Amino acid sequence: MQHIHISAKQRPFDLCLGELWQYRSLVWLFTRRSFKVSYMQTILGPLWLIINPLLTSLAYVVLFGNIAKLGTDGVPQLLFYFSGHAIWSFFSSCVSKNAATFTSNAYLFGRVYFPRLVMPVSYVLSDLIRYGIQMLLVLALLFWYALHGMVTPAWGAWPLLPLVLVQLGVMGMGVGVIVSSLTTKYRDLSILVDFGMTLWLYATPVVYPLSAADVGLRRLLLINPVTALIELYRHILLGVGQLEPAPLIWSWVFTLAVALAGILIFNRIERTFIDTV
Amino acid sequence: MDEQELALRIRGVRKQYRLGVIDRRTLQAELQSRWALWRGREDPNRRIGSAEPVNRSFWALDGIDLDIRRGERVGIIGANGAGKSTLLKLICRITAPTAGEIDIWGRVSSMLEVGTGFHREMTGRENIYMNGSILGMSRDEIDSRLEEIIDFSELRAFIDTPVKRYSSGMFVKLAFSVAAHLSSEIMIMDEVLAVGDMAFQQKCLERMRRAADEEGRTVLYVSHNMSTIRQLCDRCVVLDHGRVIFDGDTERAIASYLDLSLGENEVDMDLREKSHQNTGAETGLRMTRLCLEGRVNAVYASGEPLCMRLSLTLTKPAPPLHFRLTLRTEADVGLATAWSKPFSIEGTGDRTVRLTLPTDTLAKGCFYASIGVYRSDEIGRMFPLDHLSRAFKFEISGAPVWNTDAHGFLRLPELKAE
Numbered sequence: 001m002q003h004i005h006i007s008a009k010q011r012p013f014d015l016c017l018g019e020l021w022q023y024r025s026l027v028w029l030f031t032r033r034s035f036k037v038s039y040m041q042t043i044l045g046p047l048w049l050i051i052n053p054l055l056t057s058l059a060y061v062v063l064f065g066n067i068a069k070l071g072t073d074g075v076p077q078l079l080f081y082f083s084g085h086a087i088w089s090f091f092s093s094c095v096s097k098n099a100a101t102f103t104s105n106a107y108l109f110g111r112v113y114f115p116r117l118v119m120p121v122s123y124v125l126s127d128l129i130r131y132g133i134q135m136l137l138v139l140a141l142l143f144w145y146a147l148h149g150m151v152t153p154a155w156g157a158w159p160l161l162p163l164v165l166v167q168l169g170v171m172g173m174g175v176g177v178i179v180s181s182l183t184t185k186y187r188d189l190s191i192l193v194d195f196g197m198t199l200w201l202y203a204t205p206v207v208y209p210l211s212a213a214d215v216g217l218r219r220l221l222l223i224n225p226v227t228a229l230i231e232l233y234r235h236i237l238l239g240v241g242q243l244e245p246a247p248l249i250w251s252w253v254f255t256l257a258v259a260l261a262g263i264l265i266f267n268r269i270e271r272t273f274i275d276t277v
Numbered sequence: 278m279d280e281q282e283l284a285l286r287i288r289g290v291r292k293q294y295r296l297g298v299i300d301r302r303t304l305q306a307e308l309q310s311r312w313a314l315w316r317g318r319e320d321p322n323r324r325i326g327s328a329e330p331v332n333r334s335f336w337a338l339d340g341i342d343l344d345i346r347r348g349e350r351v352g353i354i355g356a357n358g359a360g361k362s363t364l365l366k367l368i369c370r371i372t373a374p375t376a377g378e379i380d381i382w383g384r385v386s387s388m389l390e391v392g393t394g395f396h397r398e399m400t401g402r403e404n405i406y407m408n409g410s411i412l413g414m415s416r417d418e419i420d421s422r423l424e425e426i427i428d429f430s431e432l433r434a435f436i437d438t439p440v441k442r443y444s445s446g447m448f449v450k451l452a453f454s455v456a457a458h459l460s461s462e463i464m465i466m467d468e469v470l471a472v473g474d475m476a477f478q479q480k481c482l483e484r485m486r487r488a489a490d491e492e493g494r495t496v497l498y499v500s501h502n503m504s505t506i507r508q509l510c511d512r513c514v515v516l517d518h519g520r521v522i523f524d525g526d527t528e529r530a531i532a533s534y535l536d537l538s539l540g541e542n543e544v545d546m547d548l549r550e551k552s553h554q555n556t557g558a559e560t561g562l563r564m565t566r567l568c569l570e571g572r573v574n575a576v577y578a579s580g581e582p583l584c585m586r587l588s589l590t591l592t593k594p595a596p597p598l599h600f601r602l603t604l605r606t607e608a609d610v611g612l613a614t615a616w617s618k619p620f621s622i623e624g625t626g627d628r629t630v631r632l633t634l635p636t637d638t639l640a641k642g643c644f645y646a647s648i649g650v651y652r653s654d655e656i657g658r659m660f661p662l663d664h665l666s667r668a669f670k671f672e673i674s675g676a677p678v679w680n681t682d683a684h685g686f687l688r689l690p691e692l693k694a695e
Contacts, residue, residue: 001383004385008380113385
């Protein structure tokens with residue numbers, strides 16, 4: 001028979017991954033649910049997964065490509081913006097959904113127990129699936145343009161792609177969880193999240209290539225740990241992008257630090273946050 | 278005790294809550310206060326005139342030790358704020374204790390407050406699956422119980438509707454069905470039956486009893502409704518101010534809980550200290566003591582007569598006395614008054630009168646009783662010699678199918694149908 005021991009003492013780094021594995025069907029349930037809820041009362045349904053980023057990318061083509069003339073390292077504009085938007089929305093959605101973990105699930109968390117980590121994991125999973133669906137269009141564009149010799153992907157580096165995704169997912173979850181832990185105490189932070197993510201977008205070479213910035217600005221942009229990852233992603237996918245070891249290492253260090261801090265804070269908050277929400 | 282028999286072991290559990298608003302502050306206010314304190318100024322966010330710091334704390338649970346064996350049906354009673362819900366929350370792992378340890382053998386399905394762990398956007402059916410997954414059941418296991426759950430909930434027509442559109446009664450029905458039929462070893466029910474209709478209440482109580490007796494599951498049940506506690510529980514724990522003050526036989530637990538809420542001596546009351554409406558000095562009559570005859574508690578079954586012994590002190594010869602008993606409901610609404618026939622007492626000194634009130638008309642509920650001694654004039658007007666409001670409280674534990682909200686407190690004489 002299952003034995004549960006509850007103690008006032010906490011183990012700060014214990015993630016209870018074994019328990020999370022036991023609850024995998026719940027993770028899957030929440031993941032499926034997030035799709036169902038988003039497209040339940042719409043006419044086009046899951047097509048919005050493609051239409052939405054496509055329209056945004058077209059807007060980018062007009063705004064940044066043709067009016068601001070930011071340049072795309074020679075990559076066809078639609079492909080450049082669409083692939084960039086896909087990976088950025090994966091990351092930013094990880095952050096903002098996780099940032100609302102505690103506040104938006106207070107009702108459920110207040111009535112029933114399951115490992116609270118189920119929620120962040122299912123958020124990342126559903127964002128990953130969203131990204132995967134958008135990736136289908138990216139691949140179609142990519143093959144089309146590659147056949148016409150307009151883009152030369154670094155095919156050999158493709159096995160690295162999952163690593164980039166995992167790292168972005170972990171970083172997004174870490175940042176989001178830290179914010180969410182703070183929002184249980186200070187509600188005004190949740191208002192800042194949307195604004196912060198917009199700022200972060202412009203500090204990241206998503207709608208422009210890093211090469212468009214001059215040396216000083218580039219150094220500044222590389223402080224942003226997402227920058228190096230986006231450039232790596234672009235190198236893999238499109239065969240362009242600036243690859244330097246130092247920013248990549250910084251990005252890894254940042255991810256690790258954020259993940260550890262996230263776990264630490266999450267474990268502390270999840271035990272008693274329901275008393276303060 | 279042998280660990281094999283235990284379902285739950287609680288050792289030295291304490292839970293602290295903070296009073297005040299510190300945790301709902303905005304970041305700005307927090308920074309403001311810190312800045313002011315750092316500069317040695319007064320905290321601008323403190324209430325003027327409040328000397329105490331904002332973040333006072335209190336112990337919702339203050340050292341709980343409890344062993345519950347497998348298959349027991351344990352009731353948990355106590356006044357509001359005694360710590361009942363906090364205890365259940367800790368056992369369900371909704372929140373963590375501040376000190377102490379809890380061991381649970383088996384899976385816990387719970388229904389806390391109204392509604393259980395339901396996702397409001399999901400349909401009834403999906404919520405059944407979600408709750409099953411939460412208990413670690415596989416899809417096949419849940420499938421095998423789905424029909425049973427839907428049948429019990431009486432909600433077949435609405436099972437594919439999102440639960441956010443459910444009425445509170447439907448919510449409770451589904452929540453109970455889910456908690457009662459999923460395979461858990463321990464069932465925790467908090468005030469579950471307050472919303473459902475009477476027939477469903479009885480069905481739930483029966484189901485919980487069966488879960489314990491036939492399936493060997495452990496039931497923890499919190500309620501303010503003593504008659505459902507009586508029906509269901511074979512053991513009862515009384516909490517008061519975060520401590521266990523009684524643990525054992527249900528009847529005695531209920532009695533000790535009622536003692537707690539009524540004052541120490543609710544069956545034998547010294548009336549001299551209580552505030553009389555008429556001082557009685559010049560009327561020459563004063564009630565001194567009231568005793569509920571042959572009782573250990575003031576809980577009566579419906580139809581059981583209320584027998585009282587009232588002691589009086591007379592300092593001068595009294596006219597024929599009219600005794601009066603007035604009942605008010607718990608919500609302090611006047612309900613009914615009973616008068617005695619004129620009763621003559623010879624001489625002066627201490628006397629004891631026996632008063633008996635049939636309670637056939639009282640269906641169910643808690644009542645405050647005022648008691649008085651009156652004299653009448655020639656045209657039948659009554660004048661108090663001594664009167665005491667809310668002298669005591671008693672409960673009529675009527676049939677559970679009597680719903681005082683719908684039916685009232687009194688049972689009128691039989692309705693003749695011809």
